[in-house]
Amino acid sequence: MSILQHTQIKGLFDAPIELSSLIDEIPLGIVVLDTQRRIVLINRAFEALVGFSIEDARGIPCFHIMRSKLCIQQCPLVKMDSNSESIIVESDIINKERELIPVLINLSPIKDTDGNLTGFLETVEDLRPLKKVGDKSPKAYAFHHLIGKSPEMTRIFQTLPLLAQSDSAILITGETGTGKDMLAEAVHQASNRAKGPFIKVNCGALPETLLESELFGHRKGAFTGAVENKPGRFRLAHNGTLYLTEIGDLPLPLQVKLLTFLDDKVVYPLGSAKGFQADVRIIAATHRNLDLMVKERNFREDLMFRLNVVRLHLPPLRERGDDIRLILDHFINIFVTRFRKNINGLSKKALRILLEYPYPGNVRELRNIIEYAVNICPKGQIQFTHLPAYLSETKHHYDHSVPEEKESYQWTAPTVKSSSEPNGKKTWASLERGLIIEALVNSKGRRHKAADLLGWGRSTLWRKMKQYKIDA
């Protein structure tokens, strides 16, 4: 320890203090390395974690002491320079007690006052306590494939294991791209029904007549074209989970049928008087504001109450704070490995752009941006020029189109209300309605041409016109 007693910090307090005494009090493993990646200093928490003392470790290459998978496979410090941002990586180590310990390693450069690289700082967090909390979780700050450490996400991760074990219906809400599908699958995988089927039905993807037969099945001869018996998704999901996505798009007549099923758990296929007792857990999701739809009588209140046993709201990415950075690093790691690129993080400018962007498409959009950037970037750091151009171009547009009606709505949703908002604020619905009218005016009322102008199919235009009550 005599070496450490000379390592003092001056200027922080009136009298100089010992660095070792300061870092020894931090309950996180801390390692200071020189530019050759040899150990200069470790704290008491790291000594306890790995089993090597500072006397043993001093001057030894880091990989001999850390013994992490990361050291052997691809040490991020090799490419780290003074301009690099810190990197967070999940890995494992084997300590002197021959224990394999999952850890979260944070690596960052140490610079002198002139900005030159003088060494590296590693912090090592023991993840065993976290792993014990969520044994089924393969990663820290994660539940299955969902990642996050913001308070909202942590709360969801904490309640999920308990919710998964119950058989209650779950309503998942949140904007598009927030991970509703992943959450539903995670709940299924964590539940006792994990070995059963997980059947997904997109209520907005099929016309009403087809959807009914798709959900509840039909008997041979029930209608023209019903040449054989069809079991239906409810029956297929027996002993498993039925995930109804875009439940807000479920037509009203089918809402009644779903309501009946939720009450007595019996499915009646079309054209059949004989019911089937289905043991199915229902998880529904929507990006629409169901509360508002109920008020406007576009969604049945009684169905809403039955589905709303447990409501999980996934916050939009722009409200998840540090999660953006966490998810960003996660996707960079994934795509760098997948595309076998020699990329070591983001430049400061690129990072700033990404952290400031409001992400209307949420995690899905962030994932696509990173996939694009990793593809475009040849090697080294991802620069801002490697990011999609619209990030800087459309910034201001999104700044004001990001939902401002938050005080009244829990999550954003294109409303079915056709008129503009009374307070002059624009919603997606009013914007879309305006676009349709503009296209119809430009095409002199010809729907076919208007649909072409909008880049939609005729049926989409027809459906949207009906939705916004536009008569051409």
Added chain:
Amino acid sequence: MEQKILIPLYVDQVAPRFDLATEVYIVSMADDGRAIEKKTVVLPRASAEQLCHLVLLEKIGTVVCGGIEDEYYQYLKWKNVKVLDSVIGSCKDVIKRLESGTLQSGDIIR
């Protein structure tokens, strides 16, 4: 009696992890402690199970390694293989210590 020693390698150093080594050095030592035969074996992939299998196949008497999980340590001991773990140093220095009969678990050769 001739004895065989296996050292998992990471470049020219004793590999810090037994389970992640893709190259091993096998030394045959004569009764007087001299290294009489040396060979390097490149493994198709890193695997603690395959490495244990190789140890038994080659009739290794001693394994010198860095970090090793207790499961594999106990297995090798059960199979009468002596394991000197948490050894830090270059392969060359380790062999010198082996020849002089002074190498022990936890040795750090600077």
